[in-house]
Amino acid sequence: MSGSALRSLTPANGLRRLLKRHPALLRRRQSEPLPVILDRRRIYILPTGFGLVFAAILLVMLIGALNYNNNAALLLTTLLGATTAQSMYGAFRNLKGLRLLSIRAQPVEAGQRLVLGLHLQGSGRARIGLSVRSSPGTTQNFSVLPEAHDDIEYTLPTERRGWLDIPSLNIETRWPFGLFRAWSWMHPAARALVYPCAERTGPDPDPIADEANNAPKPLDEDDDFAGLRDYRPGDPPRRIAWKSSAKREQPVVRLLLSRDEQQPWRLDWQAIHGLDTEMRIRRLTRWVREADATGRQWELRLPEQTLGPDQGPAHLHACLQALALLP
Amino acid sequence: MNDRPSQRVFDLLSLTVGLTILLHASHLRWWLTLPLWALLGLRWYGFRHHRPFPRLLKLALLLVLPLLVIGYYGNLFGRLPGSALACGLLVLKLLETERARDVRAAIVFAAFTLMSALLFGQQLWLTVLVVLALLPALATLVTLQAGSTNLALRQSLLTPTWLILASVPFALLAFVLIPRLSSPLWGAPGADTARTGISDTMTPGNIATLLVNDSPAFRVSFDGPVPPRAQRYFRAVTLKYFNGRTWYIARPKPARTMSRPKAQKLLTKGPVLGCQITLMPTRQHLLPALDMPLKPVPGIRFSFSRTLWRSKIVGSLFRYRLNSNPEYRLGTHLSRRETRTYLQLPAGFDPRARALAESWRQAAGQRSWAIVQDALRMYHDDGFRYTLLPPPLGRNSIDDFLFNTRAGFCEHYASSFTFLMRAAGVPARVVGGYQGGFYNRLGRYLLVRQSDAHAWSEVWISGRGWIRVDPTAAVQPQRISLGAGVANAGTDAWYQALWLRDLRNRIDIVNRAWDQAVVGFNALRQKSLLTNFGVDPGNWLSIATALGSSIAVLFGLGLWWSLYETAEGDRLSRAYRKLARRLRRLGFQRNDAEDPAAFLDRVAHQLDPSAARHLQQLSRQYRKLRYASIQAPSSLAIRNWQRDARKFRPGSVVK
Known part of the structure; x- marks a missing residue:
């Protein structure tokens, strides 16, 4: 009994217990499930530079009042000093009890800015003059008012496709006077999907190669002329509209309304040759987007799975997610 | 951004x-x-x-x-x-x-x-x-x-x-405990500020700025009954040297002689009047005293004419005690040299006034008092006017005033009267000070404002000594009987209207409290206050302990406030949470999926029968209160549930 009590009192144990009780002592990196609640043990507070300047001025005022033996000025100085010192509690209370209930995110293409909707709640009190910051990321000022239910929009830069772990969020406030900075870290266990970035230009997908009708059809005979567009590398030379191109600086190609316009596309990973993995993904992504934009059905064949043929936003999302999560 | x-x-x-x-x-x-x-x-x-x-x-x-x-x-x-x-x-x-x-x-x-x-x-x-x-x-x-x-x-x-x-309590505490400097760290504070109040020179006309100044000059609390208004003459300074334009304390001397003539002898009769005077900072040495002060206070000395003189200037609120006696005989004997001093007049000024005084002297002979009566009669009967805006006077200012303008205020009257007395061979001097004041019944003190500043004369009558004569009273009796406010009515700005002045006199008690509690809280008062609380003011450690411990208490209060969170939910939820906390101490934790009543039921299965029955009862009632009716449960029902929950004893736990 006494042995175990003694053992539990070793410095290492004590430190461990202290850290368990006060996780703020260590910058806790492991993420935590939502909701994240800021309790008093994880709020740091320090005076700001402005706070230090203010303290210096207060000291000058104090010495001046004492030197001139002026009690009214002294009373004013102590009142101002006490008020500004009390503002420390204001900063602390502004953070304490703040909850991050949920994070909402619309998937974006890699390279675009991901807009997170942070649902924060202030347990009935208005919390004004807060800011959220992360690395990487921007600084966003916000307030949590009891009557308002809008999410706080916070944008993150994205670089790679796939799951983006929400970084540790630094929630900070200098309310009410800017003399003290209270801050805390939130490590929400949440992630957002980043779609692959579509290739900008490239050839259209091959039409579905029917097993029965394998030979490529001569295009010009059956298809109707639908317009002109700029030449992209990879366009077949016979589609170039030479007459029209002669008048322009850029060559243009004829757009054709194919007879099989509403035929589903088969977008096959294996059918793309001569590109590395990322470029393949980007090309498939562009095709998926184009197929969705033209309102046709498509089928996506990836090394491990096949999606579709289908159409609509759910199919689009499923395809883009599958592409995003390719190894 | x-x-x-x-x-x-x-x-x-x-x-x-x-x-x-x-x-x-x-x-x-x-x-x-x-x-x-x-x-x-x-x-x-x-x-x-x-x-x-x-x-x-x-x-x-x-x-x-x-x-x-x-x-x-x-x-x-x-x-x-x-x-x-x-x-x-x-x-x-x-x-x-x-x-x-x-x-x-x-x-x-x-x-x-x-x-x-x-x-x-x-x-x-x-x-x-x-x-x-x-x-x-x-x-x-x-x-x-x-x-x-x-x-x-x-x-x-x-x-x-x-x-x-x-932060008011915090500020007050710091205000009381912050040690005051006994001497300033730099500079002579206030050296560049004009002196206020009665000064040690008098040129007729220059007191006028004081007479429209409504700020308090000093406050007096009396030990006994308050003297009637006509007796409230506070002497601050006597002026004996006249150069034709200005009255001075003494003749300017090339090298100042350090001889201090002793105060003249005073004989008194009747009861002594004790009072305490709180003087606002004047940046001067003069202290006003109720006519006629008895004993000098340590640190303050009497001049020859028994006015008070403090060796340090009054740079902050200053309080002193005085005993006065309104019935007195001062200086029954006057030496020849002193007589000469009090008959001094500048040569080559004011011939008409001298001639007038000469005529009085010839009519009255040695009867000095008759000459005084003559002069007062002249002021009363010959169309003199009391005004704060007198016309300007020429080189022969006394002549000009007595025979041409005949309009002025206390300084003009005191100055010309003293001049006439001296010209007629009666030793005389000008006295500057305050007269009147407002008695605040609630605070039981007399408030004397700068606008109560006044000048009068003292004449020396053989065998009787110095006698106070106020020529202004002959012209404008209300100045003495009703106060400066009434006498000055008509020349005042709108904000000095009588009713307003009266109101301000009454609320002056607040200012007085402020002056006593805050402005006058000096090192001495701090010391006595701290000693009352068992803090040794001479001991830095003791002060630091007091300061530190009280700051810790207030800091703790602030911390409590910032940690305090208003409980969420209604009364029933709070009561339920209290019960749940007690159950948690026994090791029962509500799952996220469990509704509050189901949790109680689950716990009940692990308790001994009577406790289980009690808890099941609570659970049933909780469900009823929450879900049985679309209306909110009555507060009586909630209170009953709360009481039942408080009575719950878990007994032994069967795990």
């Missing part, structure tokens, strides 16, 4: 700066304050319309301001030039305020300038105004901090108001 402060921030900042200049306006010159306000208004308009202030003009102003201050005050340091410079720089700072950082700097500087306004006066109203001016200053910071959040003006003012109110 756009760092430009919002219009609301700039509005509040401009308001703060405008108020700061206003609080300094009383001692700054109008040619400084008015352009500063104009510049402030211009800048405010410019900020509103996104027009930056011309850089060249800004630079020019920055150069002109110190030159202006040096040109007028002679230097840049000291209270007056310092405050002028500070106000000017504050406005100049606003000219270049385009970022949040500038706003903060301006607010810090404004707070400092606001505080320095109190170096020119410590009145209660001024202090209250300065504290009120802190509100827009702090509201500026609050609004700045709120950023893009649109804060209602009310809220940005309420936040600092609450904080200021909450």
Whole structure:
């Protein structure tokens, strides 16, 4: 009994217990499930530079009042000093009890800015003059008012496709006077999907190669002329509209309304040759987007799975997610 | 990121700066304050319309301001030039305020300038105004901090108001405990401030600025009954040397002789009147005393004519005790040299007045008192007028006054009367001091304002000694019987209207309390107060302990407040949580999926039968209260549940 009590009192144990009780002592990196609640043990507070300047001025005022033996000025100085010192509690209370209930995110293409909707709640009190910051990321000022239910929009830069772990969020406030900075870290266990970035230009997908009708059809005979567009590398030379191109600086190609316009596309990973993995993904992504934009059905064949043929936003999302999560 | 402060921030900042200049306006010159306000208004308009202030003009102003201050005050340091410079720089700072950082700097500087306004006066109203001016200053910071959040003006003012109110105990504690300096660290505070009150010279006409000054001169509390108004003569100074224009304490001497003539002998009769006088700072040595003071107080000495003289100037609120006796005989014997002194008159001035006095002397002979009567009769009957706005007097000022203008106030009468007495061979002197005052019944003290300043004469009658004669009373009896306010009515500004003056006299008790509790809280009072609380004022450790422990207590209170969270949910939820906390101590934890009642049921299965029954009962009732009716449960039912929950005893736990 006494042995175990003694053992539990070793410095290492004590430190461990202290850290368990006060996780703020260590910058806790492991993420935590939502909701994240800021309790008093994880709020740091320090005076700001402005706070230090203010303290210096207060000291000058104090010495001046004492030197001139002026009690009214002294009373004013102590009142101002006490008020500004009390503002420390204001900063602390502004953070304490703040909850991050949920994070909402619309998937974006890699390279675009991901807009997170942070649902924060202030347990009935208005919390004004807060800011959220992360690395990487921007600084966003916000307030949590009891009557308002809008999410706080916070944008993150994205670089790679796939799951983006929400970084540790630094929630900070200098309310009410800017003399003290209270801050805390939130490590929400949440992630957002980043779609692959579509290739900008490239050839259209091959039409579905029917097993029965394998030979490529001569295009010009059956298809109707639908317009002109700029030449992209990879366009077949016979589609170039030479007459029209002669008048322009850029060559243009004829757009054709194919007879099989509403035929589903088969977008096959294996059918793309001569590109590395990322470029393949980007090309498939562009095709998926184009197929969705033209309102046709498509089928996506990836090394491990096949999606579709289908159409609509759910199919689009499923395809883009599958592409995003390719190894 | 756009760092430009919002219009609301700039509005509040401009308001703060405008108020700061206003609080300094009383001692700054109008040619400084008015352009500063104009510049402030211009800048405010410019900020509103996104027009930056011309850089060249800004630079020019920055150069002109110190030159202006040096040109007028002679230097840049000291209270007056310092405050002028500070106000000017504050406005100049606003000219270049385009970022949040500038706003903060301006607010810090404004707070400092606001505080320095109190170096020119410590009145209660001024202090209250300065504290009120802190509100827009702090509201500026609050609004700045709120950023893009649109804060209602009310809220940005309420936040600092609450904080200021909450910090009053802390501020008072610090005020009481912060050790006072026994001697200033630098400078002679207040050397550049004009002396106030009765001075040691008198030129007829120059007291007029005092007579319209309504600030308190001193307050008197009497041990016994209050003397009637006609007896309330407070002597401050006697003037015996006249140069034709001005009366002086003594003849100017090339080398000042250090001989101090002893006070003249005083014989008294009747009861002694004890009183305590609290004198506002005058920056002079003179102390007013109720006619006629008996014993000198340590540190204060009597002059030859029994006026009080303090060796140090009265630089802060000064309190002293006095015993006076209204019935007295002073200086029944006058030496020849003294007689000569009190008959001194400048040669070559005022021939007509001399001739008039000569005629009186020839008619009365040695009967000095008859000459006094003659003079008073003349003042009463010959059309003399009491006014605070007398016409100017020529070189022969006494002649001019007695035979031409015949209009003036106490100084003119005292001066001409003394002149006539001396010309007629009666030793006489001018006395400067205060007369009258307002008796505050609630506070049981007499308030004497600067406007109660008065001048009268004392004549020496052989065998009787010095006798007080007030020629003003012969002209304007109300001055003595009703007070300066009534006598001056008609020449006063609107704000000195009689009813207003009366009101202000009555609420002066607040000012007195302020002066006693705050302004007069000096090292001595601090010492006695601390000793009462068992703190040894001489011991730094003891003071530090007191300061430290009380700060710790207040800090703890603040911490408690900031940790305190109003409980969420209704009364039933709170009662339920209390029960759940007790169950948690036994090791039962509610799952996230469990509803409150189901949790109680689950726990009940692990308790002994009676406790289980109790808990099941609670669970049933909880369900009923919550879900049985669409209406909210009655408070009686909730209270019953709360009571039952409190009675719950778990007994032994069967795991």
